[in-house]
Amino acid sequence: MDHLSNLEAESIHIFREVAATFERPVMMYSIGKDSSVLLHLALKAFYPSLPPFPVLHVDTGWKFREMIEFRDKRMAEVGVKLLVHRNEEAIAKGINVFNNGSGVHTDELKTVALRQALDMHKFDCAIGGARRDEERSRAKERIMSFRNQHHRWDPKRQRPELWHLYNTRIAPGESVRAFPISNWTELDIWQYIKRENIPVVPLYFAKQRPTVVRDGQIMMVDDDRMPMLPGEKPEMRMIRFRTLGCYVLTAAVESTAANIDEVVYETLSARTSERAGRMIDYDKPGSMEQKKIEGYF
Amino acid sequence: MQQITLDSQRSLLRFLTCGSVDDGKSTLIGRLLYDAQLIFEDQLRGIHIESQRKLGDVDALDLSLLVDGLQAEREQGITIDVAYRFFSTAKRRFIVADTPGHEQYTRNMATGASSADLAVLLVDARKGLLIQTHRHSCIASLLGIRHVVLAVNKMDLMDYSEDVFRTIEKQYREFAKKLNFTSITAIPMSALLGDNVFKHSTNMPWYQGLTFMSYLEVVDADATYENEPFRMPVQWVNRPHQDFRGFSGTIAGGSINVGDDITILPTGTRAVVMRIVQYHDERTSAARGEAVTIVLDREVDVSRGNVLSSVKFPASTSERVEAHVMWMHEQSVQAGKQLLCKLGTALIPAVITKISSKIDVNTMETMPTDSLTMNEIGVCVVQFESKIGHDTYLANRDMGGFIFIDRISNETVAAGMIIRDAATTQNITWHKMDVDTNARATVKGQKPCVLWLTGLSGSGKSTIANLVERALWAEGKHTYILDGDNVRHGLSSDLGFKAEDRIENIRRVSEVSRLMTDAGLIIIVSLISPFQSERERARRTIKQNEFIEVYIDTPLEECERRDPKGLYKRARAGEIRGMTGLDAPYEAPENPELHVETMEQSPEDSALQIVSWLRTHGYLQA
Ligand SMILES: Nc1nc2c(ncn2[C@@H]2O[C@H](COP(=O)(O)OP(=O)(O)OP(=O)(O)O)[C@@H](O)[C@H]2O)c(=O)[nH]1
Numbered sequence: 030m031d032h033l034s035n036l037e038a039e040s041i042h043i044f045r046e047v048a049a050t051f052e053r054p055v056m057m058y059s060i061g062k063d064s065s066v067l068l069h070l071a072l073k074a075f076y077p078s079l080p081p082f083p084v085l086h087v088d089t090g091w092k093f094r095e096m097i098e099f100r101d102k103r104m105a106e107v108g109v110k111l112l113v114h115r116n117e118e119a120i121a122k123g124i125n126v127f128n129n130g131s132g133v134h135t136d137e138l139k140t141v142a143l144r145q146a147l148d149m150h151k152f153d154c155a156i157g158g159a160r161r162d163e164e165r166s167r168a169k170e171r172i173m174s175f176r177n178q179h180h181r182w183d184p185k186r187q188r189p190e191l192w193h194l195y196n197t198r199i200a201p202g203e204s205v206r207a208f209p210i211s212n213w214t215e216l217d218i219w220q221y222i223k224r225e226n227i228p229v230v231p232l233y234f235a236k237q238r239p240t241v242v243r244d245g246q247i248m249m250v251d252d253d254r255m256p257m258l259p260g261e262k263p264e265m266r267m268i269r270f271r272t273l274g275c276y277v278l279t280a281a282v283e284s285t286a287a288n289i290d291e292v293v294y295e296t297l298s299a300r301t302s303e304r305a306g307r308m309i310d311y312d313k314p315g316s317m318e319q320k321k322i323e324g325y326f
Numbered sequence: 327m328q329q330i331t332l333d334s335q336r337s338l339l340r341f342l343t344c345g346s347v348d349d350g351k352s353t354l355i356g357r358l359l360y361d362a363q364l365i366f367e368d369q370l371r372g373i374h375i376e377s378q379r380k381l382g383d384v385d386a387l388d389l390s391l392l393v394d395g396l397q398a399e400r401e402q403g404i405t406i407d408v409a410y411r412f413f414s415t416a417k418r419r420f421i422v423a424d425t426p427g428h429e430q431y432t433r434n435m436a437t438g439a440s441s442a443d444l445a446v447l448l449v450d451a452r453k454g455l456l457i458q459t460h461r462h463s464c465i466a467s468l469l470g471i472r473h474v475v476l477a478v479n480k481m482d483l484m485d486y487s488e489d490v491f492r493t494i495e496k497q498y499r500e501f502a503k504k505l506n507f508t509s510i511t512a513i514p515m516s517a518l519l520g521d522n523v524f525k526h527s528t529n530m531p532w533y534q535g536l537t538f539m540s541y542l543e544v545v546d547a548d549a550t551y552e553n554e555p556f557r558m559p560v561q562w563v564n565r566p567h568q569d570f571r572g573f574s575g576t577i578a579g580g581s582i583n584v585g586d587d588i589t590i591l592p593t594g595t596r597a598v599v600m601r602i603v604q605y606h607d608e609r610t611s612a613a614r615g616e617a618v619t620i621v622l623d624r625e626v627d628v629s630r631g632n633v634l635s636s637v638k639f640p641a642s643t644s645e646r647v648e649a650h651v652m653w654m655h656e657q658s659v660q661a662g663k664q665l666l667c668k669l670g671t672a673l674i675p676a677v678i679t680k681i682s683s684k685i686d687v688n689t690m691e692t693m694p695t696d697s698l699t700m701n702e703i704g705v706c707v708v709q710f711e712s713k714i715g716h717d718t719y720l721a722n723r724d725m726g727g728f729i730f731i732d733r734i735s736n737e738t739v740a741a742g743m744i745i746r747d748a749a750t751t752q753n754i755t756w757h758k759m760d761v762d763t764n765a766r767a768t769v770k771g772q773k774p775c776v777l778w779l780t781g782l783s784g785s786g787k788s789t790i791a792n793l794v795e796r797a798l799w800a801e802g803k804h805t806y807i808l809d810g811d812n813v814r815h816g817l818s819s820d821l822g823f824k825a826e827d828r829i830e831n832i833r834r835v836s837e838v839s840r841l842m843t844d845a846g847l848i849i850i851v852s853l854i855s856p857f858q859s860e861r862e863r864a865r866r867t868i869k870q871n872e873f874i875e876v877y878i879d880t881p882l883e884e885c886e887r888r889d890p891k892g893l894y895k896r897a898r899a900g901e902i903r904g905m906t907g908l909d910a911p912y913e914a915p916e917n918p919e920l921h922v923e924t925m926e927q928s929p930e931d932s933a934l935q936i937v938s939w940l941r942t943h944g945y946l947q948a
């Protein structure tokens with residue numbers, strides 16, 4: 030078997046283990062390229078059945094508009110059940126990145142929101158699209174990652190995970206985060222998207238878009254929710270995204286890669302990591318780990 | 327980043343770094359990636375800043391920070407859990423698991439080792455081999471890793487001395503003789519400074535071998551899976567609607583075609599493969615590693631945990647196995663412990679019924695024990711609650727590796743590797759004894775000895791043994807028969823029929839015979855005992871002049887014609903493997919005390935020949 034087929038088989042195996050051993054699993058769907066691959070793998074794993082779990086989007090309210098359009102279209106096409114959850118309380122309080130900074134924004138609109146959704150639906154396993162090559166604390170995480178009643182990750186007491194034998198046993202209230210694409214790299218993701226013809230949000234492909242530059246990072250001006258600083262004026266640039274999150278927290282890269290082949294080629298020769306465009310990693314060293322301990326994905 | 331090619335055929339090497347704490351494992355991986363320019367610029371910037379902060383030096387670069395991804399690891403300067411890094415060069419793809427050296431986290435080293443094909447074992451040149459060096463080697467070997475790079479590190483602190491390197495290499499090769507490695511490649515290095523990591527060292531002109539990276543790029547560590555029988559543990563029953571019922575799973579061994587017969591274990595029900603579904607593709611065949619959904623030709627009872635298996639070479643379904651168990655929990659374990667066992671896709675209650683021995687990792691010797699403490703590796707007998715499909719770990723990792731889960735805390739407390747079946751009563755018939763215990767007790771006046779009857783199955787050993795015993799009994803002698811088939815019901819009921827099991831069976835029979843000769847009996851052993859070396863060993867076990875080798879010589883054709891237990895027929899039909907004389911060798915005795923040719927005489931005459939020999943050699947008088 031070739032490399033991508035091996036990765037695919039491993040992921041499908043993990044999906045099936047989850048479906049067979051948990052009572053109420055759910056698949057996290059963040060609309061990005063990894064989620065697109067995850068969804069495709071789920072469809073493959075259970076065919077001709079549909080995936081035996083719903084899909085959950087934790088919506089911060091700050092996603093790019095194109096992402097939401099893409100999500101709704103894609104869900105209608107594949108026919109899986111979509112749940113959307115927002116931390117309405119925090120939104121009502123007006124919490125957002127401009128007022129409260131990226132730390133509180135991520136905590137409240139993502140981490141807390143996710144915990145709320147999992148508790149509300151009593152999900153015992155949340156499948157996510159995190160990859161070990163994204164960040165060095167992710168590189169430490171198990172494929173079946175145990176969480177206590179408070180959704181906390183204890184990186185010093187992870188369960189040994191030998192071979193393909195996953196321990197999915199938990200007590201009531203505890204849960205597991207399952208990561209079927211742990212062993213994929215960014216390049217694998219793009220090559221697989223190409224091979225399988227998987228639809229992704231058009232923002233991944235380069236196009237002239239309105240932008241401003243802040244702290245050396247290129248930000249796309251998606252709509253008027255993003256206040257302009259004094260003297261700032263949107264300028265058109267040929268840009269694309271390597272990773273998609275909240276638009277106020279995700280920087281674009283200048284690029285001419287307008288189709289899948291060009292994106293694969295660009296990924297091959299990239300000199301910076303994809304997360305260079307993610308502000309949340311840069312709060313302080315170890316910030317991703319801290320977020321994960323608290324229950325972030 | 328180095329320019330890499332797109333083809334997805336480049337082979338993948340999975341390796342791990344291991345060895346004692348602080349030997350430089352994480353630094354080595356950091357150095358390898360750094361020198362090969364495989365680190366993203368923003369990540370490098372990040373560890374530059376952290377190194378400066380940590381070491382207070384603007385030029386500092388601590389490359390271990392690249393893989394030591396947890397805050398606690400960076401604070402303590404040690405690795406706690408395994409980190410996975412993915413990289414590739416023009417020649418190959420790599421997945422490296424950087425594992426912790428600290429003894430407390432040995433379980434995490436085992437986690438990283440379980441998926442690796444090669445182990446990079448680091449040794450600090452100043453310290454030489456330490457207990458963790460030995461322990462990690464032992465775990466790697468048991469887990470099936472066959473290739474080792476002995477990275478003798480920190481050569482910069484030992485003046486790049488060739489003597490130091492050679493001494494450590496020599497000691498390690500000596501130690502590793504007791505392990506199952508097929509290749510050991512020693513490389514002197516400095517992970518800190520980069521000598522022989524990616525670039526050849528000018529400090530060690532005496533080392534002419536490959537650099538670490540070049541070696542990783544060329545080493546052939548691919549496992550081969552030729553002629554492996556088909557196995558697929560069922561993961562999930564796929565039933566979208568009434569007209570479709572498939573069994574989803576990952577093929578754990580061999581291959582399968584539409585139209586093939588399969589047997590469903592543990593029930594043994596047969597069926598034929600009708601479809602192999604893989605998303606929108608209808609496949610005609612599929613092989614090891616592929617995740618598929620199989621549709622069978624008939625309605626059969628199949629659920630998660632069952633194994634679809636080759637008919638000709640089905641997996642074992644015994645309820646009892648002997649296994650290597652690596653205990654990973656703080657609280658030690660004794661025999662009698664009830665656990666949950668996950669094997670393949672089955673989750674099944676199990677009991678450790680016996681802890682036979684544990685391995686001293688420094689000497690690789692086994693010693694008797696009745697408990698295992700954290701990080702100890704022992705040989706245990708495991709009893710499953712019910713029958714379950716499995717193979718030995720050596721034959722198939724996915725079918726022979728298991729984990730133990732605590733029933734209350736749900737923690738993963740041990741990893742196990744099946745060595746063999748420990749229960750089997752197949753292929754055995756019970757022989758009726760002609761002389762009873764009371765009769766034997768009334769006699770005396772003899773010299774104790776062991777008549778060791780060896781010969782093919784069906785050669786007449788048991789018949790002759792019974793006649794000899796009856797004749798001796800008639801003369802008032804005190805005797806006992808140890809019949810190969812009968813000991814299988816008791817003394818050796820936990821053994822199978824593989825070469826290693828047969829050897830163990832012979833050892834036990836020899837020991838028991840020795841005890842019985844001490845008690846003054848004439849023992850008549852009837853045991854195929856096909857190997858000269860094993861019979862020689864039995865001879866050594868039993869006292870001088872008390873071992874009498876009797877060759878019951880019947881040609882194979884004749885044995886097969888007689889076939890009293892129908893075994894040859896079943897072997898010819900492929901139902902039994904390892905049948906002596908057919909697909910397993912029989913080594914005829916070279917210098918037996920007695921050569922009995924059954925084609926020349928009746929069984930009664932053969933018995934008489936033996937009794938006469940005993941008489942003329944003085945065994946029948948006190
Ligand atoms: N002089 C010298 N120091 C080294 C060399 N390799 C590693 N070190 C130092 O040895 C110390 C331990 O290095 P690590 O890479 O963290 O060791 P490790 O084997 O990963 O340790 P654990 O993962 O905790 O078992 C650090 O201070 C390194 O800088 C070397 O080749 N020469």
Ligand SMILES: [Mg+2]
Binds near residue numbers: 405424426
């Ligand atoms: Mg380390």
